[in-house]
Amino acid sequence: MGGQAEGNRAVSLAAGKLLLLGAWLLLLGVASGFGPPTFGDGDPFVQPMGSAELASLGAMPPVPGTVRAVAAVVMDGASGHTLVSRNADARLAPASLTKMMTALVALDRASLSEPIVATERSRSEPSVIGLDPGDTLSLESMLYGLLLMSGNDAAQAIAESIGGGSIERFVGWMNERAATMGLKNTRFANPSGLDQAGHYSSARDMAEIARAVMAEPRLAQIVGTRRHVIEGPPLYVFTNSNPLLGSYPGLDGVKTGFTDDAGRCFAASVTRDGGRLITVVLNSPNIAGEAFTLLEAGFAISRPVPLSVARVGYAGLREAVQPQLAGPVANLAGWELPFLRAFTRRMGDNSFETTVSLAGRPLGRWR
Template identity: 45%
Template sequence: MKTRCLAALLLGAVLLMSAALASHAQSLELKGEAAVLMDSQSGRILFEKNSQTPLPVASLTKIMTLTIVLEALDRGEVSLTDIITASEHAASKRGSRIWLETGEQMTLNELLYAIAVGSANDAAVAVAEYLAGSEQDFVTLMNKRAQELGLTNSYFLNSTGLPPESGPEHTMTAQDAAHLARHALTVPRLMDYVSTYEYKIRADTTGIPVLWNGNKLLRRYSGVDGIKTGFTTAAGYCMAVTAERDNLRLIAVVLGSPSDAAREEDVRTLLDYGFR
């Protein structure tokens, strides 16, 4: 009888705790249109808001771009010392860029840092063309890899996340973005790039322009060591972040925030909840 009573008390305590945690999660106030908090080790969703709604993701697209290229590197298909020549198409890209000139040459390693740290659209296209022959053929690889990873609500139109000349931007769900980030963390060398806060591009020239990572939480939140930010007018301010404390690694994704400050606040709120 005593054993049954004790078991009942323990069960009641567990249910009350679970209810309290669920209530706290539901009370998280986020400004972004969609969000996900994920346990990276298990893939378990700890919090979600509109996580299945397809939305534009801007430069979070480049997580897939980096994944495709670094997986090719791991297979020995390319080398970090490979010299890549910028095409006119790559050099024409607007938005965040390193101002590549047509015919300018850089190593794959330099261009990967330009993508991961500076979110450079021209660098992303140059790398895509080098790996696949054309950006469109690279996009085919992106969509194929998305299906292989089970990202069924994702579809890519380019390697950058830039809006197309006509029509809507490509979309992902917050949940797909979190799963992509989770996979990206396992890709050799990827974290070396996305955890870098600043990088000197064209270091062999005078002036030495410095690229700064848009993920300011790398310096502002203990445990954050990746992964990517993004912005377009249609997508709003987007962010996928990973952080680790006490052997717990979390992934937080926020899509469609109204400002840079709002997306950072949302990610802080999610991580604080996960590490509570």
């Protein structure tokens, strides 16, 4: 699984894979010296590290094998660190996940009470809330239709009304907002997400947009609503298309989507134990099942990961420092690891000091 180093030099263990041994896993660093360090089994190694911190150091677990989405990501909602990913930066059709950005820009440019007037241009199949030309709803009501029912007519009406009669102007604002957010793999050509040349995003970018939606209290409230009724007339009844809302503990958003080019897409947010995870799947055969699997994987690795020194092994004058995960943890087989460095040196009093670092960050030192 690991390696041993000869001579008095530091050796890096390149990004590789952890192999599961029962419920325990070994992280292998290597070092050598002229005699054994003075620490042994069970000595403290480092303070616990959560998945977000590991991710910030470059560690990355694999996507569960049952997930067949073309692109997928799990993101820590607080830090924005990517915890799990597959093709996270691939430019793909995002379908109606686009409407999350439509909602963000609408809030940037107008108040919730602003009247939105539907026109003939608002008609946009196939997903509609049933607007006729001249129908007027507040922006807040339109956002319910946009985000719960995924109304393309609502998207068109919002963009045209707030854009001063120009949907193209509104789409330009969407792209400006994407650039401001640092989204390098996103470009919008329309406010609804219908397939169109030059309209694309990535799983990672969509996760960032979902984070922004959940950071807006009013939008977070809307996407967490299962059913919304506008008495009218006319009467509107909006039912949330989110397949996990109400069935997955802590799930509080965000958006579904489907087009022929994009396939089925889903952005989901879950709040649990004071933290939030965001997952996105693009072109998935089973958005509910795969989002569930990814969220479970995300929460499994989001617990702190305590480490301890395992032992010092011998082979003639060679020795190996073997840090290990201290206690039962989730199955992290297949993690890509950053560089782990262990260095042992002889001190002036003839004792030995060993220093271990992960991706340049000192983790512990013993004599």
